Amino acid sequence: GGGGGGRFEFQSLLSSRAPGLDPTCTRLRASESPVHRRGSFPLAGAGPSQAPPAPLPEEDRMDLNPSFLGIALRSLLAIDLWLSKKLGVCAGESSSWGSMRPLMKLLEISGHGIPWLLGTLYCLSRSDSWAGREVLMNLLFALLLDLLLVALIKGLVRRRRPAHNQMDMFVTLSVDKYSFPSGHATRAALVSRFILNHLVLAIPLRVLVVLWAFILGLSRVMLGRHNVTDVAFGFFLGYTQYSIVDYCWLSPHNAPVLFLLWNQQ
Numbered sequence: 001g002g003g004g005g006g007r008f009e010f011q012s013l014l015s016s017r018a019p020g021l022d023p024t025c026t027r028l029r030a031s032e033s034p035v036h037r038r039g040s041f042p043l044a045g046a047g048p049s050q051a052p053p054a055p056l057p058e059e060d061r062m063d064l065n066p067s068f069l070g071i072a073l074r075s076l077l078a079i080d081l082w083l084s085k086k087l088g089v090c091a092g093e094s095s096s097w098g099s100m101r102p103l104m105k106l107l108e109i110s111g112h113g114i115p116w117l118l119g120t121l122y123c124l125s126r127s128d129s130w131a132g133r134e135v136l137m138n139l140l141f142a143l144l145l146d147l148l149l150v151a152l153i154k155g156l157v158r159r160r161r162p163a164h165n166q167m168d169m170f171v172t173l174s175v176d177k178y179s180f181p182s183g184h185a186t187r188a189a190l191v192s193r194f195i196l197n198h199l200v201l202a203i204p205l206r207v208l209v210v211l212w213a214f215i216l217g218l219s220r221v222m223l224g225r226h227n228v229t230d231v232a233f234g235f236f237l238g239y240t241q242y243s244i245v246d247y248c249w250l251s252p253h254n255a256p257v258l259f260l261l262w263n264q265q
């Protein structure tokens with residue numbers, strides 16, 4: 001139900017048990033069972049003088065009866081593709097909410113890696129307190145860790161972007177032709193959790209930070225850049241990344257060289 005890309009993904013799931021075979025071929029694998037390998041024809045073997053056919057090997061039975069998990073995953077994928085296509089209302093200028101596209105693209109830039117990296121480096125160069133420098137150094141570490149993990153997972157999973165996406169994004173890396181997980185969603189979750197934990201902000205501003213992260217994630221699907229599951233997993237990954245950064249928190253005590261080096265610049 002999800003266009004060209006959707007069909008591709010669905011087929012690859014169906015054939016994942018037997019790489020290189022389509023579902024028809026998977027069914028035909030039963031013909032390689034011992035009954036056939038012995039050279040007897042199934043219909044000829046139906047006569048009274050023939051012994052009953054040997055049971056199918058375990059692997060063939062699994063291919064013929066997809067597991068509950070397999071069916072659940074395929075159903076989730078189908079719902080994901082259908083919902084993502086429905087929500088992709090800003091995917092093109094002629095889409096139903098096409099006039100909102102410039103606003104969505106502005107949001108896209110607000111969660112892009114380059115402004116966040118450059119902004120953090122700039123603030124680090126201007127910071128004159130040890131405490132400020134420590135927080136910014138860890139934000140830089142968090143942003144770099146995020147880029148690395150997202151690139152790694154995108155390269156491993158290689159899920160294509162939705163078929164209705166226009167690839168007109170502001171500066172991308174080569175892995176950004178893939179969509180799982182959404183790098184904007186990971187950054188939104190990571191940065192907003194970081195800000196909420198390290199900046200003293202009034203309640204309305206805290207709400208605004210959470211809203212920004214949520215709307216940025218939603219805008220990825222509305223722009224047609226991602227499927228819903230890319231964004232959902234992106235939020236989960238970004239949230240978890242913050243826990244990693246918090247656990248490995250860099251300070252003048254555990255990483256003195258880093259802080260001294262920065263101080264000399």
Ligand SMILES: CC(C)=CCC/C(C)=C/CC/C(C)=C/COP(=O)(O)O
Nearest residue numbers: 113114171172173176181182183184
């Ligand atoms: C230091 C370094 C390698 C900086 C590269 C910054 C850069 C070009 C990041 C790419 C950000 C981007 C376009 C992510 C894709 O986000 P999705 O939400 O579409 O997955």
